[in-house]
Amino acid sequence: MSLxxxxxxxxxxxxxxxxxxxxxxxxxxxxxxxxxxxxIANRTANxxxxxxxxxxxxxxxxxxxxxxxxxxxxxxRLLRAGEELTVSSGGRRCAxxxxxxxxxxxxxxxxxxxxxxxxxxxxxxxxxxxxIGAAPETHATPPAFTDGTEIHVIAGPDHDAFAAGxxxxxxxxxxxxxxxxxxxxxxxxxxxxxxxxxxxxxxxxMVRGAIEVPRDxxxxxxxxxxxxxxxxxxxxxxxxxxxxxxxxxxxxKAMRFIASR
Amino acid sequence: MAERLGDRAIRFPRPQxxxxxxxxxxxxxxxxxxxxxxxxxxxxxxxxEPQIDPANIAALACANEPVEPVRDxxxxxxxxxxxxxxxxxxxxxxxxxxAKLHASATYVVEMMGFAPxxxxxxxxxxxxxxxxxxxxxxxxxxxxLAIADAFTAIYPFESPGGWHIIGRVVGVRMFDAxxxxxxxxxxxxxxx
Numbered sequence: 001m002s003l004x005x006x007x008x009x010x011x012x013x014x015x016x017x018x019x020x021x022x023x024x025x026x027x028x029x030x031x032x033x034x035x036x037x038x039x040i041a042n043r044t045a046n047x048x049x050x051x052x053x054x055x056x057x058x059x060x061x062x063x064x065x066x067x068x069x070x071x072x073x074x075x076x077r078l079l080r081a082g083e084e085l086t087v088s089s090g091g092r093r094c095a096x097x098x099x100x101x102x103x104x105x106x107x108x109x110x111x112x113x114x115x116x117x118x119x120x121x122x123x124x125x126x127x128x129x130x131x132i133g134a135a136p137e138t139h140a141t142p143p144a145f146t147d148g149t150e151i152h153v154i155a156g157p158d159h160d161a162f163a164a165g166x167x168x169x170x171x172x173x174x175x176x177x178x179x180x181x182x183x184x185x186x187x188x189x190x191x192x193x194x195x196x197x198x199x200x201x202x203x204x205x206m207v208r209g210a211i212e213v214p215r216d217x218x219x220x221x222x223x224x225x226x227x228x229x230x231x232x233x234x235x236x237x238x239x240x241x242x243x244x245x246x247x248x249x250x251x252x253k254a255m256r257f258i259a260s261r
Numbered sequence: 262m263a264e265r266l267g268d269r270a271i272r273f274p275r276p277q278x279x280x281x282x283x284x285x286x287x288x289x290x291x292x293x294x295x296x297x298x299x300x301x302x303x304x305x306x307x308x309x310e311p312q313i314d315p316a317n318i319a320a321l322a323c324a325n326e327p328v329e330p331v332r333d334x335x336x337x338x339x340x341x342x343x344x345x346x347x348x349x350x351x352x353x354x355x356x357x358x359x360a361k362l363h364a365s366a367t368y369v370v371e372m373m374g375f376a377p378x379x380x381x382x383x384x385x386x387x388x389x390x391x392x393x394x395x396x397x398x399x400x401x402x403x404x405x406l407a408i409a410d411a412f413t414a415i416y417p418f419e420s421p422g423g424w425h426i427i428g429r430v431v432g433v434r435m436f437d438a439x440x441x442x443x444x445x446x447x448x449x450x451x452x453x
Binding site for chain 2: 020021022023024025026027028029106108109115117118119120154156157202203204205206207209210227228229230234237238239240
């Protein structure tokens, strides 16, 4: 049982829910950019939530070698042997293609996903054949996912790094998500957040969803492949409930941060 | 004492304990899935809203060393880095003296960060301690042996980098499917 990659444009990788327990070795968790959408695709294909599936940041064309049930996000489809399917991210930043049984990839460092920064796995390239796994069949209702561009943040912790009113600036006007964004960092363009003059950069632990501010004042939101330590101060961190929503906003679109209590 | 790092992690000052003792103690806290030890701060990552027990954090100051003994690692290196001349000028030492000084110390992996398997090793001779490059290089080859501030390190992967390259490691990969070659607490010696 296999799936042939006919064409891969942009970044298409096998992803699961990421690796835990290796951050002290400077290995970030990685995993799907939007775990909620991965779970929806997996449940729609009758897979367990963490089954390895394909994350598409761009476009992917696959051809089935045998009849197989697949799901693109929440839409199921029976793909006949020899039939081609095109999966495009577009409305959202990423789309997930799940295959009944999951994509068979070796378990390395407690995960199956591609982690580019650690050279574990590699982007999909045509022509390539992907083996289909034997994940147990499940029947769970896919969770709901609500798109949105209002993203809640929790202030800090590097309050002393910014001039007074930094958080108010961050939440005052929309930011645009730049196309140069990747799985390491999502670059934003909008109001410049000025630094406190006395602040000196120091290498500190980082977290997915941290909004760090380089010297140019344009925020970067750390994604699944973020370095585990970094030198830029963190003005706020995206609330865990809104992380998937943030990372699903299409490149080029505008979004806005809202301070949580 | 602990600060919120979002709603799934906390950050607090690094206690005066070895990094590996901190990691093994913090990983035993309820709900903790990951730990990062940086130079001055530690972060604990949770699978739920963090429960912060100040007593737990205070107890880290006398956390036990893990039972596994500290490992001794010897790495073969060649001192032929592109920054040797610059380091020589900045330190008023000859290239051979730099190699000799660097290879004469025993280093300890004090923290890991920046890239998977990137180990910050303390123990660098004061005469070799220089600030990072003004402008980082866009590409440093994998296996490059470098120094900056009070640390020495080896780049596990090709990446941008602002440290001074004094050589390269030979015969080993610093990171592969088994994980990093160097771990917190390792005692490391360089043989040229």
